[in-house]
Amino acid sequence: MTASYPPLRDIPPEEPPLVRTTPLPNPLRDVRDRRLPRVPGPCALVVFGVTGDLARKKLIPAVYDLANRGLLPPGFAMVGFARRDWGDGDFAELARKAAQDGSRTGFRDDVWARLSDTIRFVPGAFDDDQAFDTLAQTLISMEETHGIQGNAAFYLSIPPAMFPVVLKQMQRTRMADNSQRGGWRRVVVEKPFGHDLQSGMDLNRLVDEVFTAKDVFRIDHYLGKETVQNLLALRFANTMFEPVWNGNFVDSVQITMAEDVGIGSRAGFYDTAGAARDVLQNHVLQLLALTAMEEPVAFDAEAIRTEKTKVLGAIELPAELEHYAVRGQYDQGWLGGQRVVSYVDEENVPKTSTTETYAAVRLNVETRRWAGVPFYLRTGKRLPRRVTEIAVVFKKAPHLPFAKTDTEELGHNQLVVRVQPDEGITLRFGSKVPGSSMEVRDVSMDFLYGEAFTESSPEAYERLLLDVLIGDATLFPRNEEVELSWKVIDPLEEFWAGSKPARYRAGEWGPREADEMLARDGRVWRRP
Ligand code: BG6
Numbered sequence: 001m002t003a004s005y006p007p008l009r010d011i012p013p014e015e016p017p018l019v020r021t022t023p024l025p026n027p028l029r030d031v032r033d034r035r036l037p038r039v040p041g042p043c044a045l046v047v048f049g050v051t052g053d054l055a056r057k058k059l060i061p062a063v064y065d066l067a068n069r070g071l072l073p074p075g076f077a078m079v080g081f082a083r084r085d086w087g088d089g090d091f092a093e094l095a096r097k098a099a100q101d102g103s104r105t106g107f108r109d110d111v112w113a114r115l116s117d118t119i120r121f122v123p124g125a126f127d128d129d130q131a132f133d134t135l136a137q138t139l140i141s142m143e144e145t146h147g148i149q150g151n152a153a154f155y156l157s158i159p160p161a162m163f164p165v166v167l168k169q170m171q172r173t174r175m176a177d178n179s180q181r182g183g184w185r186r187v188v189v190e191k192p193f194g195h196d197l198q199s200g201m202d203l204n205r206l207v208d209e210v211f212t213a214k215d216v217f218r219i220d221h222y223l224g225k226e227t228v229q230n231l232l233a234l235r236f237a238n239t240m241f242e243p244v245w246n247g248n249f250v251d252s253v254q255i256t257m258a259e260d261v262g263i264g265s266r267a268g269f270y271d272t273a274g275a276a277r278d279v280l281q282n283h284v285l286q287l288l289a290l291t292a293m294e295e296p297v298a299f300d301a302e303a304i305r306t307e308k309t310k311v312l313g314a315i316e317l318p319a320e321l322e323h324y325a326v327r328g329q330y331d332q333g334w335l336g337g338q339r340v341v342s343y344v345d346e347e348n349v350p351k352t353s354t355t356e357t358y359a360a361v362r363l364n365v366e367t368r369r370w371a372g373v374p375f376y377l378r379t380g381k382r383l384p385r386r387v388t389e390i391a392v393v394f395k396k397a398p399h400l401p402f403a404k405t406d407t408e409e410l411g412h413n414q415l416v417v418r419v420q421p422d423e424g425i426t427l428r429f430g431s432k433v434p435g436s437s438m439e440v441r442d443v444s445m446d447f448l449y450g451e452a453f454t455e456s457s458p459e460a461y462e463r464l465l466l467d468v469l470i471g472d473a474t475l476f477p478r479n480e481e482v483e484l485s486w487k488v489i490d491p492l493e494e495f496w497a498g499s500k501p502a503r504y505r506a507g508e509w510g511p512r513e514a515d516e517m518l519a520r521d522g523r524v525w526r527r528p
Helices: 029-035 053-068 088-102 109-116 129-145 160-172 197-210 226-236 267-273 275-292 301-313 460-470 479-496 512-520
Strands: 043-048 076-082 119-123 152-156 185-190 216-219 250-258 325-331 333-335 338-340 358-365 374-380 387-394 414-420 424-432 440-448 502-505
Touching: 043 053, 043 129, 043 460, 053 088, 053 109, 053 460, 076 088, 076 129, 088 109, 088 119, 119 129, 129 160, 152 160, 152 460, 160 185, 160 197, 185 197, 197 479, 216 460, 216 479, 226 275, 226 414, 226 424, 250 275, 267 275, 275 301, 275 358, 275 374, 275 387, 275 479, 301 479, 325 479, 325 512, 358 479, 358 512, 374 512, 502 512
Parallel strands: 043 076, 043 152, 076 119, 152 185, 185 216, 250 374, 325 502
Antiparallel strands: 250 387, 325 358, 333 338, 358 374, 387 414, 414 424, 424 440
């Protein structure tokens, strides 16, 4: 008997993809490929700031991995732009090293050989008119040489202060204008999306002057993580979670984004930002929005962004910020068996810095679904381990027909979405302890991505770059989301301005004040 497959939703390109990989010895592969032939059309990817950390560690490896998976189109070109006295070969060399060091799918010479043929480099500073004229010309000539058909995505992997000058150059040379050459023109903007509401709005206005809103892709790489997308599958593809996903059953929600690393060599940026601007404003609030939003009417950009926007607009900070907003800075301590220095002793951090490396806050989402349910958010560096999770903590059963002594070790039911590492979901509930008494104790049931599926998860940047080239904005926040998120963060920053952060020892779960914040509400932080 032959299996029948659902009809193709996308039309595969007529020509073979840029690089074909050897089929995996997986009997399901054909089925998957028929369902998801998401290959973009011909296009160029222009990366500004190609010598920077992000480009080397994430973007170039992601482009290589897409090539290795056969997901780049035949008419593809990658153009690097940076202030270096380089030719195409020098950039290709940097890209090769970046791909070798960072590839997820394994480096292969044949894949590289084909990809490196598509690489071009345009040297120049951002205020150099001639360099931008050359870039515009390069894109035009690539229609002939590479068959990019006038399509181009511009990735701004550059310091935010440089955005205005680069955008103006694109406007001047009409590179952003697709009426010139046909095809599409898109721009990818990396966070930080401003420093506060005002600068976020200024940035949005600037980008919107040069590109049409539908062509602007703001990257929040957390939305590219499989587990974050799985939150939507968990909630909206199943029947058993949604009925209890509200204030009638949920006691509280805890969202944790913890890192064991310090600030590395990013003092210049980090010391002017701090944990709230760097992570709460974007990654953590996006996780909250996906956790709290209503079901979208369709799984597309418009519907999902609309629902997230409603949640972000319904967030309220508590009146008593002195009790429900805590920021901290790490002191020296021990992590992974090594002594680590305090934040103010990190390279290039001023000794008097009061920037927070930890932030925790209690928020409310003022909707019928979530009225009265506190959302506790926390993020920090130099915490004991790298872990991101969303824990939905349920109310206790209103009545327990067991002896009190038998339920002493029964806690709240919890559903924990483990974003990273150990990607998966844990359900915690009470279970009878074997034996003659009716003792009930908490147990955990785990779903682990690594065990349930044979295919490994694409890197967030791999997924998001592919979406940009395809033109699918579902996983990219739109400008209202950015502005609403600043409306949550600005009052916190104002409240903290001029005060000193609480201290915590590197390797501990944040300052004592953060524990007190939950204790005030009769709760405790989860130990992830
Ligand atoms: C970035 C922040 O957006 O996310 C960094 O600027 C942080 O400070 C990083 O370290 C964490 O990303 P991930 O994917 O490693 O959890």
